[in-house]
Amino acid sequence: MDWVIWLILGIYIAVMAFIGIMSARKVKNLTSFIVGKREAGPWKSAFAYGTTYFSAVLFIGYAGKSGWDYGLWAVLIGLGNAIFGAWLAWKLLAERTRSVTRRMKIKTMPQLFEKRYNSKAMKVYAAVIIFIFMTPYSASVYSGLSYLCENVLGINYQTAMAVIAIVAAVYLVLGGYLASLTADFVQGIVMVGGIVAMIFFIMNSQQVGGITEGIPNLLEKMDEAGMDATTPSFWIGLIGLIMLTSFGTWGMPQMVHKFYGIADKKSIKTGTIVSTAFCLVISVGAYFVGSLSRLFFEEVPSGNHDLIVPQILVQSLPTVLLGIVLILVLSASVSTLSGITLTSCSSITMDIISSVIFPKMSREKALVLTRVLCLVFIFFSYLIAVQQSPILLLMSFSWGCISGSFLAPYILGLYWKRMNKTGAWCGMIGGLIVAIVLTIISKAVGLDSGMSAACGIAAMIASLIFCVIGTLLSKKPANSEAFFEAEANDGKAA
Numbered sequence: 001m002d003w004v005i006w007l008i009l010g011i012y013i014a015v016m017a018f019i020g021i022m023s024a025r026k027v028k029n030l031t032s033f034i035v036g037k038r039e040a041g042p043w044k045s046a047f048a049y050g051t052t053y054f055s056a057v058l059f060i061g062y063a064g065k066s067g068w069d070y071g072l073w074a075v076l077i078g079l080g081n082a083i084f085g086a087w088l089a090w091k092l093l094a095e096r097t098r099s100v101t102r103r104m105k106i107k108t109m110p111q112l113f114e115k116r117y118n119s120k121a122m123k124v125y126a127a128v129i130i131f132i133f134m135t136p137y138s139a140s141v142y143s144g145l146s147y148l149c150e151n152v153l154g155i156n157y158q159t160a161m162a163v164i165a166i167v168a169a170v171y172l173v174l175g176g177y178l179a180s181l182t183a184d185f186v187q188g189i190v191m192v193g194g195i196v197a198m199i200f201f202i203m204n205s206q207q208v209g210g211i212t213e214g215i216p217n218l219l220e221k222m223d224e225a226g227m228d229a230t231t232p233s234f235w236i237g238l239i240g241l242i243m244l245t246s247f248g249t250w251g252m253p254q255m256v257h258k259f260y261g262i263a264d265k266k267s268i269k270t271g272t273i274v275s276t277a278f279c280l281v282i283s284v285g286a287y288f289v290g291s292l293s294r295l296f297f298e299e300v301p302s303g304n305h306d307l308i309v310p311q312i313l314v315q316s317l318p319t320v321l322l323g324i325v326l327i328l329v330l331s332a333s334v335s336t337l338s339g340i341t342l343t344s345c346s347s348i349t350m351d352i353i354s355s356v357i358f359p360k361m362s363r364e365k366a367l368v369l370t371r372v373l374c375l376v377f378i379f380f381s382y383l384i385a386v387q388q389s390p391i392l393l394l395m396s397f398s399w400g401c402i403s404g405s406f407l408a409p410y411i412l413g414l415y416w417k418r419m420n421k422t423g424a425w426c427g428m429i430g431g432l433i434v435a436i437v438l439t440i441i442s443k444a445v446g447l448d449s450g451m452s453a454a455c456g457i458a459a460m461i462a463s464l465i466f467c468v469i470g471t472l473l474s475k476k477p478a479n480s481e482a483f484f485e486a487e488a489n490d491g492k493a494a
Contacts, residue, residue: 004319004320004323005319005322005323005326007323008320008323008324008326008327009323009326009327009330012327012330013167015186016167016170016183017170019182019183019186041263041267042262042266042267042268042269042270042271042274043185043270043271043274044182044184044185045258045259045261045262045267045271045275046270046271046272046274046275046278047184047185047187047188047189047274047275047278048184048185048188048258048339049086049090049255049258049271049275050086050188050191050275050278050279050282051184051187051188051191051336052184052254052255052258052336052338052339053081053085053086053249053255053279053336054191054279054282054283054286054336055141055329055336055337058282058283058286059286059309059328059329060306060309060310060329061305061306062077062241062245062286062287062290063286063287063289063290063308063309064290064293064305064306064307064308064309065290065305065306065308066241066287066290067287067289067290067291067292067293067308068290068293068294068300068305068308069227069237070227070234070237070238070291071218071219071221071222071225071227071291071294072215072218072219072222072288072291073227073229073238073291074238074287074288074290074291075284075287075288075291076238076242077238077241077242077245077283077287078280078283078284078285078286078287078288079280079283079284080242080243080245080246081242081245081246081279081283082276082279082280082283082284083246083276084242084246084247085245085246085247085249085279085283086272086275086276086278086279086280087272087275087276089249089250089255090268090271090272090275090276091272092411093250093256093259093411093414094259094262094268094271094272095265095268096414096415097112097256097259097260097414098259098260098262098268100112100115100414100483101259101260102260104483106260107260107346107350108127108253108257108343108346108347108350108351109126109130109253109256109257109343109347109406109410110122110123110124110125110126110127110130110347110351111123111350111351112410112413113126113409113410113413113424114351115483116413116424116483117409117413117420117421117424117477118421118477119421119424119425120355120356122421122424122425122428123351123355124351124352124356125428126347126351126405126406126428127347127348127351127352128352129401129402129405129406129428129432130253130343130344130347130402131344131345131347131348131377133397133398133401133402134253134254134340134343134344134377134398134402135344135377135380135381135384135398136384136397136398137340137398137399137402138337138340138341138344138377138378138381138384139381139382139384141336141337141340141381149163149326150310162382165378165379165381165382167330169374169375169378183338188278190324190327190328191282191328192278192281192282193324194324194325194327194328195281195282195285195286195328196281196285197321197324197325198285198289198313198317198321198325198328199285199288199289201316201317201318201321202289202292202312202313202316202317205315205316207292207295207296207315207316208292208295214292214295217295218291218292218294218295221294221295222294225294236454237454239454240454240455240456240457243454243457244399244400244403244454244456244457245399247403247407247457247460248399248400248403248407248456248457248460249403250403250407250410250411251402251403251404251405251406251407251408251410251411251460252399252402252403252406253343253344253347253402253406254336254339254340254342254343255339256410257339257342257343258339289309289312290308290309292312293308293309293312296308296311296312296315297311313325337378337381341374341377341378342374344373344377345370345373345374345376345377346370348373349366349369349370349373350366350370353366353369354366354369397435397439399456400435400438400439400455400456400457400459400460401432401435401436401439401456401459403456403459403460404431404432404434404435404456404459404460404462404463405427405428405429405431405432405435405463406428407431407460407463407464408427408431408460408463408464408466408467409423409424409427409428409463409467412427412464412467412468412471413483416471417477417484418471418472418476418477419467419471419477420470420471420474420475420476420477421477422470422471422473422474422475423466423467423468423469423470423471423472423474424467424470425470426466426467426469426470426471427463427464427466427467427470428463430462430463430466431459431460431462431463431466432459434458434459434462434463435455435456435459438455438458438459439455441455442455
């Protein structure tokens with residue numbers, strides 16, 4: 001019955017290619033390729049946010065490792081993602097970000113920093129940080145998908161990555177943001193249906209035996225494994241994962257970018273509810289599946305936590321549903337990849353090449369260049385993923401460095417008028433240094449994933465402190481009033 005899985009996979013690839021081709025007809029210039037027409041409704045915006053949020057990093061990396069380490073407590077990570085990573089992010093950031101980016105014709109996060117802090121150098125610096133440190137995050141997505149394809153389809157790890165790279169490249173390079181927006185909506189529907197069906201079949205598998213039998217058995221396994229929820233290290237690791245995967249999104253450019261294209265304030269209210277519900281189903285569902293891992297295994301398969309969830313799926317699901325779940329993870333991952341790639345490459349094109357190096361470059365050439373850079377970015381991500389580094393290590397490092405650099409300058413810049421360029425520079429540089437140093441130390445001493453995630457949180461907090469100190473010890477900002485104009489007039493979309 002393997003042909004059924006291949007058939008489902010073929011249909012998915014055909015649909016994505018169709019979306020890319022149809023969207024390509026609507027891409028007239030670089031602006032439409034990057035932010036569309038800024039007319040995204042609440043459902044598309046919410047699904048785009050959620051599908052970009054979650055990928056194979058969640059389903060394969062985090063769900064497996066966190067479920068094995070923390071058992072049912074891992075579900076708290078999913079709850080944190082829904083409450084802090086979705087609901088609170090939309091409540092605090094969506095409207096202010098949408099308003100200022102429309103009024104000031106901002107298309108990338110580096111441009112937002114340039115406009116807020118009146119610094120072209122900061123724009124260039126931010127673009128470089130995005131391109132460099134988004135690459136390992138992209139690689140972690142490829143790794144998660146490839147482990148799943150290898151276990152479900154039996155195809156070679158490197159071959160699986162190559163196929164995934166081609167699928168992502170085709171529909172993104174053709175249609176850009178417009179293709180991504182439509183694909184995210186379709187893929188979001190698949191993800192919701194797939195996760196519900198996946199949980200039902202796994203809970204009723206022979207290894208679990210339903211809720212009444214499975215949960216007591218799992219609690220017993222957790223006790224046998226020595227999961228002591230009273231120890232400080234247990235909660236430091238768990239809270240570190242909750243904080244990094246929830247608040248870390250606030251400083252990730254590909255997530256913030258989803259607020260740029262929202263149509264109006266009314267869409268934000270609906271989008272907040274839809275996005276929160278979507279994240280609740282997907283994230284809690286994924287971590288719950290991972291928490292059941294000790295009912296399936298006495299020890300980690302081949303010593304690799306990234307194999308836990310793929311092997312649970314193979315043992316529990318019928319062939320047709322296995323194909324659907326494969327598409328679920330593929331959908332989540334391709335949407336994340338498109339967001340990462342588009343954000344990284346548009347920043348390099350618009351904020352460095354066409355803005356600084358070749359200021360007279362035509363928009364047509366800039367569009368072509370952005371598409372070429374998308375291909376280059378995907379290729380380099382593939383090269384890193386081939387090394388088969390642990391998924392959580394790649395993702396934690398990437399999120400720690402980027403959010404450690406951007407989260408504080410971005411949020412304080414939106415809400416604190418006193419915040420100035422000096423403070424922003426202190427936060428950006430200081431946060432990045434802390435993230436890199438702590439990651440090196442954690443790697444050297446062999447800390448687990450939860451403690452490694454805590455390093456990323458430490459970088460964000462350090463950046464916040466550096467921003468405040470740097471601002472208070474320097475002059476008040478000049479020429480920033482336009483950034484805080486009344487939100488009654490959003491300006492014309494561009």
